[in-house]
Amino acid sequence: MEIEVIANKREAQGSSASRRLRHAGKVPGIVYGGTAAPMQIELDHNALYHALRKEAFHASVLTLNVDGAKESVLLRDTQWHPYKQQVLHIDFQRVDKDHKIHVKVPLHFLNADVAPGVKTGGGKPHHILNELDVECLPGSLPEFIEVDMGKLEVGHSIHANDLVLPAGVELVAHVKQENPAVASVSAPKGGAAEEAPAAPAA
Incomplete structure (x- = not known):
């Protein structure tokens, strides 16, 4: 089963930019690993929240679609608000089909x-x-x-x-x-x- 995650490249950096994103219903994130440089991304909060409730999302190779460019990733970390049902940040790691x-x-x-x-x-x-x-x-x-x-x-x-x-x-x-x-x-x-x-x- 292929699970696709839609994201956009994030240009603005820093905590104030992240706060603005969250107010706009977005989640800041990062994708790292492999031979490419780490990339800051943003995702729709509601879509991500519902995806995170599915068991398969946590133990599957995901297809991350960033502005139309796709790559295989694993979910590596999520940060949640202490008492709200809100995702504050998410980390993905690139995977190579030939490496364990x-x-x-x-x-x-x-x-x-x-x-x-x-x-x-x-x-x-x-x-x-x-x-x-x-x-x-x-x-x-x-x-x-x-x-x-x-x-x-x-x-x-x-x-x-x-x-x-x-x-x-x-x-x-x-x-x-x-x-x-x-x-x-x-x-x-x-x-x-x-x-x-x-x-x-x-």
Whole structure:
């Protein structure tokens, strides 16, 4: 799925120029990386705000269209107003189809309701992580990674290295090494207490 972001080159610099932009319903931003120089841009706030609410916008190679010139980018950072639903600034990084990128990809959890630990064991499923750091070529970037919880028993968990990753995608080195748990099924509430011996009466 191609997501296109429309922007214009921004000539005026500085905090006062940025304030004027925001009052006019625009968001200042920058695109950097690759062999080209960093470029200051401006985007329509409402269109950007709605795009940022979509999960795929955060984990996809985007097509940035600046005054008709298109290039492939990743969303790298957004700054938000402390209490208003307002985007203050946005950063994009250029990507090269022949160079690997390092991206956080969201996790989608499947089959928790049919896991033995939940269905027959009365346990509760837990999502420990919501995203994982991966590296791949831009053309191989998945929108999400599936976590199949269908075989989990009570007290068991799925770790990062247990996941089946799409072709061409691998966990970054520190995640492979740490192998964090991403999902688990905990014992039913009160289960452990019921099995414990009764305390002697005072």
